[in-house]
Amino acid sequence: MTTFRADLAAANDNSTKRRWHIMLAILAILIFALTFGYIKAKSYLFDGLPSLPTKESMWEMNLQPNMTLLDSQGNTIGHRGPYVGRPLKLSEMPDHLPGAFLAIEDERFYDHAGIDRKAILRAFFENTKSGKTVQGGSTLTQQLVKNMLLTPDRNYQRKFQEMWLAYEMEQSLTKPEILELYLNRISLGNRTFGVEAAAQRYFGKSAKEINLSEAAMLAGLPKAPSRYDPTRNYDGAWRRAKLVLQSMNKNNMISITQLSEAENNPPVLAASDQISVDPDMIGHFFDYVDERASELVGGKSKDLIVTTTLDPKLQKVGADTLEKILAKNQKNRKVSEGAVVLIDNKSGAIKALIGGRDYKQSKFNRAAQAQRQPGSAFKVFVYAAALEEGFTPGTVRRDQPVTISGWSPENYTKRYRGPMTIREALKHSINTVAAQVGAEIGPSKVASIARRFGIRSQLRAHYSIALGASEVTLVDMTSAYMVLVNGGVRRPSYFITDITNSTGETLYKYNPPAAERVYAQTHADQMVDMMRDAVMTGTARGAQMGKREVAGKTGTSQDHRDAWFIGFSTDYTAGVWMGNDDNSSMYKMTGGLLPADVWRDFMKVVHKGVSYKPLLKIEEGAEGSVKRQRMDFYAGMVQELLKERNLAAGIDVPLVSDPPTNAAVNETTMTRAGG
Numbered sequence: 091m092t093t094f095r096a097d098l099a100a101a102n103d104n105s106t107k108r109r110w111h112i113m114l115a116i117l118a119i120l121i122f123a124l125t126f127g128y129i130k131a132k133s134y135l136f137d138g139l140p141s142l143p144t145k146e147s148m149w150e151m152n153l154q155p156n157m158t159l160l161d162s163q164g165n166t167i168g169h170r171g172p173y174v175g176r177p178l179k180l181s182e183m184p185d186h187l188p189g190a191f192l193a194i195e196d197e198r199f200y201d202h203a204g205i206d207r208k209a210i211l212r213a214f215f216e217n218t219k220s221g222k223t224v225q226g227g228s229t230l231t232q233q234l235v236k237n238m239l240l241t242p243d244r245n246y247q248r249k250f251q252e253m254w255l256a257y258e259m260e261q262s263l264t265k266p267e268i269l270e271l272y273l274n275r276i277s278l279g280n281r282t283f284g285v286e287a288a289a290q291r292y293f294g295k296s297a298k299e300i301n302l303s304e305a306a307m308l309a310g311l312p313k314a315p316s317r318y319d320p321t322r323n324y325d326g327a328w329r330r331a332k333l334v335l336q337s338m339n340k341n342n343m344i345s346i347t348q349l350s351e352a353e354n355n356p357p358v359l360a361a362s363d364q365i366s367v368d369p370d371m372i373g374h375f376f377d378y379v380d381e382r383a384s385e386l387v388g389g390k391s392k393d394l395i396v397t398t399t400l401d402p403k404l405q406k407v408g409a410d411t412l413e414k415i416l417a418k419n420q421k422n423r424k425v426s427e428g429a430v431v432l433i434d435n436k437s438g439a440i441k442a443l444i445g446g447r448d449y450k451q452s453k454f455n456r457a458a459q460a461q462r463q464p465g466s467a468f469k470v471f472v473y474a475a476a477l478e479e480g481f482t483p484g485t486v487r488r489d490q491p492v493t494i495s496g497w498s499p500e501n502y503t504k505r506y507r508g509p510m511t512i513r514e515a516l517k518h519s520i521n522t523v524a525a526q527v528g529a530e531i532g533p534s535k536v537a538s539i540a541r542r543f544g545i546r547s548q549l550r551a552h553y554s555i556a557l558g559a560s561e562v563t564l565v566d567m568t569s570a571y572m573v574l575v576n577g578g579v580r581r582p583s584y585f586i587t588d589i590t591n592s593t594g595e596t597l598y599k600y601n602p603p604a605a606e607r608v609y610a611q612t613h614a615d616q617m618v619d620m621m622r623d624a625v626m627t628g629t630a631r632g633a634q635m636g637k638r639e640v641a642g643k644t645g646t647s648q649d650h651r652d653a654w655f656i657g658f659s660t661d662y663t664a665g666v667w668m669g670n671d672d673n674s675s676m677y678k679m680t681g682g683l684l685p686a687d688v689w690r691d692f693m694k695v696v697h698k699g700v701s702y703k704p705l706l707k708i709e710e711g712a713e714g715s716v717k718r719q720r721m722d723f724y725a726g727m728v729q730e731l732l733k734e735r736n737l738a739a740g741i742d743v744p745l746v747s748d749p750p751t752n753a754a755v756n757e758t759t760m761t762r763a764g765g
Contacts, residue, residue, distance in 0.1 A: 168369055
């Protein structure tokens with residue numbers, strides 16, 4: 091019996107040990123499973139978790155670059171990228187603005203640490219009861235974290251990370267700092283971020299000035315910015331705003347009287363975007379500004395407000411004038427493109443820049459990017475250099491066949507008129523004389539003075555430079571001509587006056603350089619006088635503007651591939667180029683034809699209301715009158731001598747427009763005198 095009991099006790103001990111072993115094994119498995127699950131869950135939940143950025147960098151997080159363009163009067167004429175308003179401090183906002191957001195988005199904001207457990211439980215029960223999501227439990231801090239740091243994906247991982255980072259943010263920032271950041275960064279529809287940008291866009295006023303009903307409408311947007319966009323669904327936005335007002339009253343933020351008054355005075359929307367300028371009309375100019383502004387600020391800010399020199403009315407006139415003349419003549423002249431630049435002589439400010447006919451069709455800027463041969467328009471630099479070398483407008487050279495180091499430039503008629511002054515040669519764009527003068531003073535001298543006047547492209551110092559064989563841009567040529575009308579003083583052209591960011595910080599301000607004398611006043615006046623003759627009786631007669639004095643020069647390149655006219659009044663210098671992007675030839679097109687027509691029609695509008703001023707000052711008094719009479723006498727005598735010479739040479743037709751210039755081939759015949 092004793093043995094049996096001993097065996098039974100031993101059996102019980104073994105059974106107990108086995109149970110303990112089983113329990114320990116199960117416990118080990120559970121611990122392993124829990125540990126493994128914890129590791130996997132942690133790996134899943136924390137995978138890709140971003141670090142909380144510094145307080146300073148939070149203001150720039152996830153914001154795409156944006157730029158707002160202002161005209162010369164400070165009016166908004168264009169915008170690219172999201173709208174980001176100037177950050178406001180809570181102290182700058184009316185109390186009902188942050189109150190409206192707190193009432194509808196996070197009424198317990200000051201009572202939680204980034205995660206509102208009561209709101210989560212309430213949302214869980216409401217959503218379970220309805221069978222769909224009707225309520226959210228996210229705090230304002232969670233929304234801020236989601237918008238700045240996380241993807242919009244809806245899954246447990248993103249939700250956990252949102253809660254984790256919200257808790258971290260609450261530890262590193264104060265409640266007012268979080269609320270301020272939220273109000274300035276929250277998305278409020280139409281790519282608009284922050285209450286300041288939204289108030290400006292929807293109500294045409296600063297967020298500092300909005301009333302209670304307007305604040306409620308803004309606060310209703312975060313739930314569904316597209317659905318409650320007041321510009322598309324005003325009634326829906328106003329119903330949502332009323333819920334905000336009622337919640338504010340429920341939370342004792344406003345009285346019943348204030349609630350009633352706000353409900354009876356719904357917000358009035360401002361005119362849409364307040365931008366009346368066609369974005370395609372300023373597209374080439376905007377690209378030009380964008381590139382230059384980025385260089386000037388060196389990536390200091392993602393949001394830029396750029397004040398420019400542009401006059402949108404003149405920009406439209408220039409674009410319409412170019413399109414009208416191109417559309418009318420595209421087929422018969424085989425011309426498809428053009429560009430126009432207008433510069434204020436006194437400041438160098440670019441008032442209009444049209445880089446092509448249709449920005450939607452082609453983003454290529456023919457005014458600033460295209461390098462084209464200027465043809466005879468470059469002769470201005472040849473004769474300007476010659477005057478410095480001792481030539482005068484009355485210096486005579488012979489129009490005759492010439493060969494210069496194997497190069498034989500010819501006049502398009504293959505007829506020659508013998509002796510003529512360089513004034514006459516410029517006026518009628520005689521190739522042989524320009525080539526001779528250029529060779530005499532040296533191609534390097536011509537290239538040097540062109541650079542001094544502001545030509546920035548590479549110039550080849552060959553003999554053919556005298557006839558415009560080196561490529562240039564319209565902006566540079568127009569700016570360089572301005573030196574002459576300014577009496578030899580160079581004022582570089584510019585188109586940006588200042589750049590700020592949305593906080594109002596000035597990042598760049600244009601400081602006009604001191605006016606630089608690059609050419610003698612006497613020589614500049616002589617050049618202006620000769621170029622005035624080109625308009626009055628020479629190749630540029632199509633650019634005449636009635637009684638207003640203007641001067642300029644036509645240009646046509648080899649095989650009619652480029653046609654130019656650049657000219658100036660006392661107040662403005664304008665340049666026009668026409669051609670084809672594929673460099674194909676136009677049909678007998680010269681600078682004195684369509685480019686001069688565009689220039690004239692455009693400049694007539696530009697000068698409306700501008701008082702008349704002569705290009706050159708005439709001395710007052712009896713002595714000045716005598717000098718003027720003497721000049722008129724000699725000018726008349728020169729014209730008579732020219733007539734006699736032409737008759738003796740058997741020439742009984744008027745001198746005609748500048749031919750296409752070419753360093754290697756003969757020039758083709760033109761059809762329109764003075765064109």
